[in-house]
Amino acid sequence: EPEVTQTPSHQVTQMGQEVILRCVPISNHLYFYWYRQILGQKVEFLVSFYNNEISEKSEIFDDQFSVERPDGSNFTLKIRSTKLEDSAMYFCASSGEQGWANQPQHFGDGTRLSIL
Amino acid sequence: AQSVSQHNHHVILSEAASLELGCNYSYGGTVNLFWYVQYPGQHLQLLLKYFSGDPLVKGIKGFEAEFIKSKFSFNLRKPSVQWSDTAEYFCAVSTKAAGNKLTFGGGTRVLVKP
Structure with a gap:
């Protein structure tokens, strides 16, 4: 079964540094998402992306965050100047042809981001 | 905005016991509903929808x-x-008004003792 892959599995970064989290969605999927889970808290939606633009973002997704699909396979999340509170597990997900209409999202293994 | 609550944070039971995990959502319109499972060290997998x-x-x-x-x-x-x-x-919901984003419950950790 095709999978969503994320790299790295664990990223340790100094506060204030930029970090890029990488995802390779399932190849024929068109909708891409980032979620995060702070330790002990709920999985939270960050952003959705379709047709090379952000389709929706949460209040968490402020100017420090950006997403990009630089080529036909990768989907990246960049945090420009990391803060301690950005420490979390970040999950990438993708879904198929029809956005809201009945396509479940497939998740990657996640990247654990630790800010020191 | 929609929200999801899962009643139990932890459940411990023995093999062969029956399991029921509660999930309630708040939203007045049409919803899609999901259960995902995360085995130790693995990614979220769709159980059903x-x-x-x-x-x-x-x-x-x-x-x-x-x-x-x-x-x-x-x-x-x-x-x-x-x-x-x-x-x-994890229980999750999506609504047409909110696009396709998933709103998750807090999760329930289930431990099955052999």
Whole structure:
């Protein structure tokens, strides 16, 4: 079964540094998402992306965050100047042809981001 | 905005026991409902989903869930659990008004003792 892959599995970064989290969605999927889970808290939606633009973002997704699909396979999340509170597990997900209409999202293994 | 609550944070039970995990959502309109499972060290995997039709949904690994619209509930059940069902279980909802984003419950950690 095709999978969503994320790299790295664990990223340790100094506060204030930029970090890029990488995802390779399932190849024929068109909708891409980032979620995060702070330790002990709920999985939270960050952003959705379709047709090379952000389709929706949460209040968490402020100017420090950006997403990009630089080529036909990768989907990246960049945090420009990391803060301690950005420490979390970040999950990438993708879904198929029809956005809201009945396509479940497939998740990657996640990247654990630790800010020191 | 929609929200999801899962009643139990931790459940411990023995093999062959029956499992029921509660999930309630708050949203007045049409919803899609999901249960995801996360085994230790693995990614979130879809157990089952409800979009429309029969409110009793059967998923993988012997799990099923029932959508009761009047109660805004989507409880997950398995008649006889195995040790390999030890995992964290997440209920999630999406709504047309909110695009396709998933709103998750807090998760329930299930430990099945052999």
